[in-house]
Amino acid sequence: MLDTNIYDIAIIGAGPAGCAAALGLGKSGLKVALIDKDRFPREKACGDAIPGPAISTLEKAFPFFQDEFFNLKKKHRIRSSSIILNNGRPIDYYWKLPAYNIKRSLFDAFLLKLVRKYASVDILTEWAVNEINPGTPHLIKSKNAGKSIKAKFIIGCDGVNSITAKVFQQTANSKQQTVFAVRAYYKGVKLDPDTNFFYILKKYLPGYFWAFPLGNDVFNVGFGMKTDRAGKVPLKMKEVLSEFIRSGQVKDAFAGSQQLSENSGAIIPIGGKHGSYSGDGYLLTGDAAHLADPLQGHGIDKAIVSGLLAARHTANCFKEDDLSADFNANYDLSIKIGIGRELRKNRRKQLMLAMFPFLLRIYAMLRK
Ligand SMILES: Cc1cc2nc3c(=O)[nH]c(=O)nc-3n(C[C@H](O)[C@H](O)[C@H](O)COP(=O)(O)OP(=O)(O)OC[C@H]3O[C@@H](n4cnc5c(N)ncnc54)[C@H](O)[C@@H]3O)c2cc1C
Incomplete structure (x- = not known):
């Protein structure tokens, strides 16, 4: 069944990238849908280590975040990390910034709860997107929900097997x-x-x-x-x-x-290679945009940073009434400056360490 309302923006995926984008657009006055195939809390294979910058970025962006995170139960504060190379003596680091571990099922459900509480966004869960017909507007279909919606703009936050990336960029994950x-x-x-x-x-x-x-x-x-x-x-x-x-x-x-x-x-999906994160009427974020760190594999921080950059850029698109690929190249630039440099540096380190393990x-x- 087609929902006759046309959304300004459909955010596909309600993981860290999607929730950050939804929070960023929550008070924009735009009509936004946040869509996920699962019902929350849902499992996500992860190391459950929330990188410090993920928390500090959300704290800086949203005044309510610090208190909400303080009250989040079952998070576990980490004081140090220990690296053990080839059975050798451990090399220990003691963290100044607070770092936390928490099951992703709980962390992601917490982020979605914040969207419910603080953002004017329609949340569609158990709504798996299985077809996107690009156009003006785009048509987004879900077989399991038995519904379709239309949206002028799509922010693809749908993770490693992103349907948004497949439809708009015809890309597949390479080994x-x-x-x-x-x-x-x-x-x-x-x-x-x-x-x-x-x-x-x-x-x-x-x-x-x-x-x-x-x-x-x-x-x-x-x-x-x-x-x-x-x-x-x-x-x-x-x-x-x-x-x-x-x-x-x-x-x-x-x-x-x-x-x-x-x-x-x-x-x-690790980053560090040049790529495109946008086109006519869409952007990609987080794992959908291949933004995980090549050296350590963490991606929650990059998902949150890119989700917020996507929100800021999309609000500008509507302000300037320009949803074109040319205008969206500004988003690519912000990703390259904000995240890409670090990913490229860490990709080089990863390649070096694989070739010369003694450098570790x-x-x-x-x-x-
Ligand atoms: C084993 C493992 C361990 C990891 N450990 C860590 C770690 O300790 N720390 C760290 O920072 N990173 C870790 N990562 C990486 C991290 O999990 C990802 O980088 C991060 O989840 C990316 O967030 P995201 O929002 O882009 O995507 P996701 O978290 O994958 O969220 C995507 C969302 O989109 C939804 N979705 C997907 N397809 C559709 C569709 N067709 N229709 C509707 N909804 C859809 C999904 O249900 C999901 O909720 C690990 C990854 C793995 C696999």
Whole structure:
């Protein structure tokens, strides 16, 4: 059934990028729909480590955020990170800025709750977009919701398998531009409950294992590796993680622990190559725009920053009455300046470290 109302903007995807965009447009006076295929809270394969800049960016953008985040339960404050290279001595960092771990199901539901509370936006959940007919306006269809809507502008925040990117840019994820990552929850791990642990092994480069505490004796444990290199490892990624826990350097810490969930895998679309993030009547953000960090694989911060940049740019589009690809090139520029430089730098580091693993220790010492 066609909703005869035409939206100014359809934000497809209500993860961190989509919620940031919706909050950014919440008081714009524009008619906005925030669409997601799932009902929240929903699971999302993730390390559950919320990068500090994700929080500080939201604090700067929205006066209400600090109090709301303070009241968010079940987040776990992290004091330090420990990097262990090839079974060597740990290199420890102590964070000045607060850093938190929290299950993504809870963090993303929290962001959507803020959209409900503070933004004038129609929220359509359990509304999987399975067809977009580009036009003026665009037609957006959902089989499972049995509905269609029209929108003059689309902000694609629909993650790694973005239908927006597929329709407008005909792009597919390549092995060179993705990391494959697996994670599971464990209880009863004998590691410091206030430290994020990173284990880097020469035979699994570029990539690393992690153990991130979530409080209440639960750890998020995982492994990620560049997808083109993962194909050269004899074991399947899920088996690599299980083997590391059973027989790697952490086996004593995991002795007697209990696995609470299956090993769950997904790809991370890493950035650092030049690309286009927009065109006539649309923008891409977060994972849909390949903006995750190539070195560490984090993408929540980049999703939030790009979601906010998209909101600011889209409000300008309507102010200037210009939704064209030419005008949207300004958004590409803001992404290249705001995020792209760091991604390109980290992509070069990732390639260097894969070729010359001994640089890892030097790099870690310099970072310290
Ligand atoms: C195993 C793993 C571990 C990771 N660990 C970390 C970490 O610890 N820290 C970190 O910062 N990053 C981590 N990342 C990366 C991080 O998860 C992503 O970069 C981040 O989620 C990107 O946010 P996003 O809003 O762009 O996309 P998403 O969070 O993927 O949100 C996209 C949303 O779009 C919806 N959607 C998708 N398709 C449709 C459709 N057709 N119709 C309607 N809705 C749709 C989805 O339901 C989803 O809610 C990890 C990734 C993986 C796979």
